[in-house]
Amino acid sequence: MATLTTTSLSKSFGKTRAIDDISLDIGDGEFFVILGPSGAGKTTTLKSVAGLVDVDRGSVRIAGRSMDGVEPYQRNVAMAFESYALYPQRTVSQNLASPLRSGRSGRYSEAEQKQRIELVTTTLGIDHLLRRFPRELSNGQRQRVALGRVLVRPADVYLLDEPLSHLDAKLRAAMRSELKQLGAMSSTTSLYVTHDYQEALALGDRIAVLREGRLVQVGTPLEVWHEPVDTFVAKALGQPEINLVDAEVDGGVLRAAGGALEVPVPRDSGLAAGDRARIGIRPRDVELGRGAEPATDHLRVRGEVRLHERLGREIELTVDIGGVQLVAVAPGAEQVTEGDAVDLDVPLGKTHVFAAGAPGEDTARIGAPTVPGRNR
Amino acid sequence: MATELMPGRKRLTTGSVVADLAVIGWFVFSLFPIVWMVLLSLKTSAEQTSTYFTFSPTLENFGTVLSDRGTALTSVDFTSALLTSVVNCGGAVLVSLVIGIPAAYAAGRWRYRGSNDLMFTILSFRFAPELMVIVPLFVIYNQVGLFDTKVGLIWVLQLVTMPLVVWILRSYFEDLPADLEQAALLDGYTRRRAFVMVALPLVRPGIAAAALLAFIFAWNNYVFPLILTGSDNSTVTVAISKYLGGGGQAYYNLTAAAAIIGALPPLALALTIQRYLVRGLSFGAVKS
Numbered sequence: 105m106a107t108l109t110t111t112s113l114s115k116s117f118g119k120t121r122a123i124d125d126i127s128l129d130i131g132d133g134e135f136f137v138i139l140g141p142s143g144a145g146k147t148t149t150l151k152s153v154a155g156l157v158d159v160d161r162g163s164v165r166i167a168g169r170s171m172d173g174v175e176p177y178q179r180n181v182a183m184a185f186e187s188y189a190l191y192p193q194r195t196v197s198q199n200l201a202s203p204l205r206s207g208r209s210g211r212y213s214e215a216e217q218k219q220r221i222e223l224v225t226t227t228l229g230i231d232h233l234l235r236r237f238p239r240e241l242s243n244g245q246r247q248r249v250a251l252g253r254v255l256v257r258p259a260d261v262y263l264l265d266e267p268l269s270h271l272d273a274k275l276r277a278a279m280r281s282e283l284k285q286l287g288a289m290s291s292t293t294s295l296y297v298t299h300d301y302q303e304a305l306a307l308g309d310r311i312a313v314l315r316e317g318r319l320v321q322v323g324t325p326l327e328v329w330h331e332p333v334d335t336f337v338a339k340a341l342g343q344p345e346i347n348l349v350d351a352e353v354d355g356g357v358l359r360a361a362g363g364a365l366e367v368p369v370p371r372d373s374g375l376a377a378g379d380r381a382r383i384g385i386r387p388r389d390v391e392l393g394r395g396a397e398p399a400t401d402h403l404r405v406r407g408e409v410r411l412h413e414r415l416g417r418e419i420e421l422t423v424d425i426g427g428v429q430l431v432a433v434a435p436g437a438e439q440v441t442e443g444d445a446v447d448l449d450v451p452l453g454k455t456h457v458f459a460a461g462a463p464g465e466d467t468a469r470i471g472a473p474t475v476p477g478r479n480r
Numbered sequence: 481m482a483t484e485l486m487p488g489r490k491r492l493t494t495g496s497v498v499a500d501l502a503v504i505g506w507f508v509f510s511l512f513p514i515v516w517m518v519l520l521s522l523k524t525s526a527e528q529t530s531t532y533f534t535f536s537p538t539l540e541n542f543g544t545v546l547s548d549r550g551t552a553l554t555s556v557d558f559t560s561a562l563l564t565s566v567v568n569c570g571g572a573v574l575v576s577l578v579i580g581i582p583a584a585y586a587a588g589r590w591r592y593r594g595s596n597d598l599m600f601t602i603l604s605f606r607f608a609p610e611l612m613v614i615v616p617l618f619v620i621y622n623q624v625g626l627f628d629t630k631v632g633l634i635w636v637l638q639l640v641t642m643p644l645v646v647w648i649l650r651s652y653f654e655d656l657p658a659d660l661e662q663a664a665l666l667d668g669y670t671r672r673r674a675f676v677m678v679a680l681p682l683v684r685p686g687i688a689a690a691a692l693l694a695f696i697f698a699w700n701n702y703v704f705p706l707i708l709t710g711s712d713n714s715t716v717t718v719a720i721s722k723y724l725g726g727g728g729q730a731y732y733n734l735t736a737a738a739a740i741i742g743a744l745p746p747l748a749l750a751l752t753i754q755r756y757l758v759r760g761l762s763f764g765a766v767k768s
Contacts (some may be wrong), residue, residue: 157664174664189659193681208668253667387652 105258106167107132108293113162119272123146128161130293130310135284135298137308140342144180145317146297147186150263153295154181162456166260178350183263190238196249197234200256209257213223220255224256229285243270248279255286262294270305290415301341305329307405312336336460336466338384344420346429350460353377353383358457362426364405367455381470384456387420390432392440393447402449405430409444422450423457521736527697528733535646546551555747558738561719566745568715569698572637573645573691580645585675586644588653602646605639610703613639618707630711636704639753641694642740652686653679688756696746 113126123145126175128290130136138146151157153164155176164171171179172320178324191229192200200221204212212220225231228248247270254262284307300303304311305325313320313336315332321333349366349432351360351376358367360383367383369375389465391399398404410429411422417436422429423446432448442445461467492499522537545558586592587599617636618627626632656679664674707713714722720742723735 150663154662154666156665176662177668177670179666179668183661185663187657187659189663191659191660191663191678202664203667206668253663321693351503 106227106293107165107297108136108153108261109165110149110153111163111165113149113159115148115152115157115159115161121161121244122196123152124196126152126317126319128278128312128322133291133293135289135296135307135309137298137311138314139298139301139304139308139311140314141299141340143316143363144314145199146299146314148266148317149314150183150265150295150297153389154183161210162333177206178261179265180209180470181210182257182259184247184250184254184265184267186265186269188238188250190246192238192252194237195234196225196236196241198228199238199249200224202250203253203257206291209259220256221252221461224252225312227255227282228252234440243276244272247271250399255289259292260294261321262289264294265294267296268421269298270301276471283307305341313340314415332384332456332467332469334434334468335384335461336383337468340454340459342386342388344387344433346391346457347383348432348458349383349385349428349430351381351383353379361405361428361430364407365428365450366403367450367457369450370457373457373471374469380460382458382460382467385430385432385450386454389429389451389454390439391449391451392432392434393449398449401453402451405450407446407448409440409442412440412442421446427463431458495551517736517739520733523733525731525733528731540734540742545734545738545741546722554721555712556714556719556738558719558741561714561716562742562745563646564630564713564743565699565716567694568633568637570639571700572635573694575634576638576641576645577687577691578644578693581649581680583648584646585653585679588650588656589658592634599646599650602643606643610639610701613705617704621708627708628713630713633705633713633715633745637698637701638707640697640704641703644694645690645699649683649686652683656682676681685756688753692746692750692753695749699746730758 105306108128108130109346110126110128114124115122126145126149128136138149140146146335147158152162153165153166154158155171155174166179166181168188170464176464193274194202201217203209204217205222221234222231225234228251230248230252233241234246235247238249241249245294247267251264251267254264268279274296280303296303296307305328308325310322310324311328313323315336321328321337323331328337329341335346339348346447349360349365351358351365353359354377356369358369358375358381359365360367365383373381375381391402393404405425407423407425408422408432410424411420413420413435415433419434419436419438419440421432421434421440423432425448434440459467459470519535521541522539524538524540525536527534527536544589549559550555579650583602621627621636626635660678660682661671663677664691667669669677695717700717701715702717703722705713705718709715709718716738720735720738723731723738
């Protein structure tokens with residue numbers, strides 16, 4: 105149990121800048137998630153904290169103690185590697201006993217070791233595999249052994265590198281909900297790396313979004329979801345990806361799609377008539393219009409269904425509105441097919457506005473939070 | 481379809497027949513000298529140079545080679561040369577492993593200033609023909625008293641064995657995921673213990689392969705012991721060659737017998753560590 109602080113961590117590999125100026129302040133017992141695409145520097149950040157990567161600049165403090173010149177084996181951190189890093193010549197049980205036998209995470213008698221291993225393997229559902237070798241396990245089982253090697257010992261900080269990525273979808277969902285309830289996990293400061301936004305939103309007390317080695321946004325799942333600081337964060341969270349529509353300020357509103365889409369200009373945005381901006385609308389916020397009138401605070405737009413994809417219980421619709429493609433998610437019971445004309449209700453309170461930019465370019469958020477009643 | 485489902489039964493095509501014949505041809509070509517050597521070793525002195533075919537096999541030559549202490553027929557003490565070779569080559573391989581394994585680990589695991597230059601320097605020991613360095617070595621060995629000593633020969637054989645060990649093992653260590661040792665570090669083990677506990681057992685096949693190759697190269701080395709040893713510490717290769725005229729007469733049958741006996745220790749070593757070796761030679765080839 106300890107706080108974890110990193111200050112301006114930077115590291116380059118050759119000419120590639122892996123991480124750049126990463127400063128995090130993680131509270132005691134906090135479950136902190138780092139979210140980012142592959143190559144964003146997530147693993148490098150973890151390994152810097154562990155002392156496995158010699159950073160070019162910056163420092164790490166664990167429990168207020170500077171980690172400058174402290175060897176990895178003296179830092180009292182445990183890490184689950186994305187590659188599992190299980191010792192191939194040792195059985196599952198020997199792998200799990202390894203951190204308990206080094207003498208640096210406490211002293212344990214044979215009986216205590218056995219008891220701890222039993223406890224953690226039962227929780228992870230791998231207690232029947234103790235005598236197996238890593239090569240005799242499936243990827244999902246290996247991943248759980250790697251997780252077990254972390255949980256079996258007390259540590260100041262747990263570092264978890266994509267610990268659920270190789271599980272099948274069902275198991276992943278089950279493990280995700282169990283993970284935070286594990287006793288050790290809920291009381292130990294944890295740094296959790298993932299590229300899966302759902303994991304990040306579900307598990308994180310706070311989330312840091314990382315792009316190309318730099319922190320883009322740090323906040324609670326609610327903040328990151330409702331107030332993405334730029335289009336990169338907005339696109340990183342949510343499936344299907346957020347709709348971004350080019351718009352122009354005209355008569356006090358942002359007008360897009362040939363006038364079909366009108367969104368109020370956010371307060372304090374500094375946008376004047378004629379300025380360009382981008383409107384962000386999450387597909388799941390858009391509803392199919394019913395009745396004659398749109399719901400309150402909703403804008404009704406009419407369009408034609410171009411693409412219809414059934415995703416299990418839901419349908420993903422790509423709708424053409426005045427030449428702009430808008431993606432919406434509708435309940436699976438809806439009877440719409442390609443070519444149909446549909447009404448869409450866009451919630452005006454849930455739209456995001458970003459600065460204008462070229463296609464593919466990420467731009468910053470404009471204006472005040474769209475979520476009413478938030479106190480930050 | 482049906483034939484493809486039956487493994488072990490191969491379709492006979494022109495291509496496969498030609499390939500098989502080529503393999504057989506190569507086999508005969510490469511085995512012929514050995515067959516000749518075996519036949520020669522079984523001949524009597526009277527038969528060894530005859531141009532017509534007479535053959536009454538005898539094991540007498542092997543007895544002569546093994547019992548001759550440099551008195552009876554020739555001035556060669558083959559059994560003590562055999563012992564010297566075992567000590568020299570075993571010692572050379574041992575020293576190469578003790579120094580070479582950590583060196584290979586460092587080179588395979590870390591990039592540091594001059595690491596490539598260092599590896600290239602070690603490899604360059606093998607560039608120059610041995611004859612090029614033998615004269616200065618001879619002078620130095622005479623001056624410092626290493627001439628005709630086992631220590632001296634073990635030392636100089638490092639030029640042969642060390643580059644092999646370091647270069648073979650470096651690629652093994654490179655193939656070993658660094659995550660494994662990092663996991664050991666975070667389990668609370670020091671770097672030294674992580675190396676001994678995790679890395680070393682996993683490159684055992686590589687160590688076996690490197691040790692065997694180094695031993696064979698050291699065993700077959702001729703120039704260094706020829707120039708740098710005298711009668712006290714003569715090696716197998718030098719002893720064999722002495723049957724070809726050291727005592728005034730060439731004993732081809734004894735040469736052949738000695739060569740066969742001399743080939744046995746490396747063969748025995750290869751068979752002993754074979755089970756590591758087969759895995760070892762393919763270990764670095766594929767990413768698993």
